[in-house]
Amino acid sequence: MAATTTTHAPSLSFLLSHPHSAAPQLRLRPSPHHRLRCATDAAAAPAAPAKHRRPADENIREEAARHRAPSNDFSAWYEPFPPGPDGDPHERYSLDEIVYRSSSGGLLDVRHDMAALARHPGSYWRDLFDSRVGRTTWPYGSGVWSKKEFVLPGIHPDHIVSLFEGNSNLFWAERLGRDHLGGMKDLWVKHCGISHTGSFKDLGMTVLVSQVNRLRRAPLSRPIAGVGCASTGDTSAALSAYCAAAGIPAIVFLPANRISLEQLIQPIANGATVLSLDTDFDGCMRLIREVTAELPIYLANSLNSLRLEGQKTAAIEILQQFDWEVPDWIIVPGGNLGNIYAFYKGFEMCRALGLVDRLPRLVCAQAANANPLYRYYKSGWTQFQPQVAEPTFASAIQIGDPVSVDRAVVALKATNGIVAEATEEELMNAMSLADRTGMFACPHTGVALAALFKLREDRTIGPNDRTVVVSTAHGLKFSQSKIDYHDKKIEDMACKYANPPVSVKADFGAVMDVLKKRLKGKL
Numbered sequence: 001m002a003a004t005t006t007t008h009a010p011s012l013s014f015l016l017s018h019p020h021s022a023a024p025q026l027r028l029r030p031s032p033h034h035r036l037r038c039a040t041d042a043a044a045a046p047a048a049p050a051k052h053r054r055p056a057d058e059n060i061r062e063e064a065a066r067h068r069a070p071s072n073d074f075s076a077w078y079e080p081f082p083p084g085p086d087g088d089p090h091e092r093y094s095l096d097e098i099v100y101r102s103s104s105g106g107l108l109d110v111r112h113d114m115a116a117l118a119r120h121p122g123s124y125w126r127d128l129f130d131s132r133v134g135r136t137t138w139p140y141g142s143g144v145w146s147k148k149e150f151v152l153p154g155i156h157p158d159h160i161v162s163l164f165e166g167n168s169n170l171f172w173a174e175r176l177g178r179d180h181l182g183g184m185k186d187l188w189v190k191h192c193g194i195s196h197t198g199s200f201k202d203l204g205m206t207v208l209v210s211q212v213n214r215l216r217r218a219p220l221s222r223p224i225a226g227v228g229c230a231s232t233g234d235t236s237a238a239l240s241a242y243c244a245a246a247g248i249p250a251i252v253f254l255p256a257n258r259i260s261l262e263q264l265i266q267p268i269a270n271g272a273t274v275l276s277l278d279t280d281f282d283g284c285m286r287l288i289r290e291v292t293a294e295l296p297i298y299l300a301n302s303l304n305s306l307r308l309e310g311q312k313t314a315a316i317e318i319l320q321q322f323d324w325e326v327p328d329w330i331i332v333p334g335g336n337l338g339n340i341y342a343f344y345k346g347f348e349m350c351r352a353l354g355l356v357d358r359l360p361r362l363v364c365a366q367a368a369n370a371n372p373l374y375r376y377y378k379s380g381w382t383q384f385q386p387q388v389a390e391p392t393f394a395s396a397i398q399i400g401d402p403v404s405v406d407r408a409v410v411a412l413k414a415t416n417g418i419v420a421e422a423t424e425e426e427l428m429n430a431m432s433l434a435d436r437t438g439m440f441a442c443p444h445t446g447v448a449l450a451a452l453f454k455l456r457e458d459r460t461i462g463p464n465d466r467t468v469v470v471s472t473a474h475g476l477k478f479s480q481s482k483i484d485y486h487d488k489k490i491e492d493m494a495c496k497y498a499n500p501p502v503s504v505k506a507d508f509g510a511v512m513d514v515l516k517k518r519l520k521g522k523l
């Protein structure tokens with residue numbers, strides 16, 4: 001007897017509010033270290049009774065202090081960007097100064113004493129960094145601080161504010177590459193968003209907040225009342241979490257109604273002062289710069305070059321995960337454009353110090369609705385025109401006047417780089433297709449993936465090129481865009497990979513009918 005079935009697709013929003021459909025708990029997983037080589041041979045260790053290696057009343061900071069290595073002679077400082085070949089000896093600032101701009105109003109860059117670092121061969125640095133992976137030894141268990149000598153060599157470990165960030169999954173995108181990108185064998189996704197606050201911003205924020213912690217504490221005792229940023233949702237989340245961990249006030253300026261609910265709740269939960277402003281990100285950025293010039297509030301946006309020192313470790317980590325072999329391509333979604341430069345800095349530092357022998361080619365991917373860099377690139381780098389960025393599902397990169405545009409140009413020119421763009425439909429389809437192969441990508445990662453599809457199609461990227469797509473945030477932060485897509489609720493978008501749930505009567509026959517139809521030819 002044929003059972004009556006209901007096979008229409010109900011709205012996802014309906015299912016979420018239905019009394020019988022329990023809303024799933026959103027939980028971010030801690031980042032696994034699984035592909036990184038670990039110096040310890042834990043797997044081979046015999047099962048032994050748990051034994052503390054430190055006295056029970058000692059924590060890992062105190063333990064590290066007991067074992068403290070003699071201080072090194074490495075150092076870093078601020079210089080105007082772009083630096084001259086040997087730096088400009090006339091303008092140099094200590095990292096303990098509070099300064100964001102050069103005397104001419106330009107950007108600053110953190111510069112390391114490369115001659116001191118070069119006293120060791122590349123193999124020394126590779127072995128040192130490899131030996132620290134996956135440990136809890138303070139502060140080296142962090143993927144950022146495991147490279148401390150390349151980041152902030154002078155900071156005392158007691159001042160470091162770390163949530164054991166970094167060491168993120170380098171995911172082999174086997175099915176996406178093989179089935180959807182013309183048989184790509186060596187396609188990887190660096191999951192920087194599977195992190196403490198769900199985005200790559202943690203990498204830079206641990207560095208910035210640690211330095212603020214140092215400045216506020218004796219003997220420097222700087223009167224910094226708090227740390228502030230403008231944000232499209234991820235910088236604010238990271239700043240709030242690290243400040244909360246350190247007990248430092250955080251102030252965040254957010255463009256009202258332009259960030260996701262999941263992003264908004266993060267600083268609120270972490271106790272930050274949250275100002276929701278009736279403007280876009282660029283407007284928030286202008287305001288925070290004015291406010292930090294007036295009040296003793298330290299600026300946490302990537303205009304502050306300290307952030308990039310942490311973010312660059314993602315590049316070093318990629319090299320490490322490939323056993324110090326350089327990939328051919330790195331694709332990074334770009335908004336305020338600090339991160340593309342941070343990747344370049346990480347790769348270039350490893351090249352200059354002999355850890356590797358070349359640079360990968362960088363691709364910066366922008367949403368077509370917020371594409372000032374793409375337009376600049378298309379003009380042959382002749383004319384940069386800031387714009388009023390249009391709304392995009394990749395809301396964290398809805399930025400029309402990027403602070404680090406000059407840094408991005410340096411990174412792209414030095415790596416024979418490319419700038420690509422993706423329409424809303426392209427980025428949502430790319431994200432959804434990646435999800436179908438086992439990921440749960442965010443729309444910004446969708447922008448980078450859409451760029452990859454285009455570069456494969458025009459054969460710029462070959463099937464055997466080792467390619468890394470940088471995933472910048474956790475997809476769970478942007479679930480509303482996925483709900484709208486799978487609900488087919490997006491105007492003028494076919495949503496070709498939509499997979500709406502099927503509402504079925506709770507009846508064996510009805511369920512069987514649906515399954516037979518769905519699995520036709522496979523049963």
Ligand SMILES: Cc1ncc(COP(=O)(O)O)c(C=O)c1O
Nearest residue numbers: 234335336337338339396472473
């Ligand atoms: C999730 C996400 N992806 C990409 C970006 C772009 O990074 P950047 O501003 O450094 O270009 C941002 C922030 O701007 C972001 O929050």
Ligand SMILES: N[C@@H](CCOP(=O)(O)O)C(=O)O
Nearest residue numbers: 231232233234235301302336
């Ligand atoms: N996507 C960013 C925008 C601000 O970028 P920043 O790197 O300059 O802080 C955010 O999440 O706020």
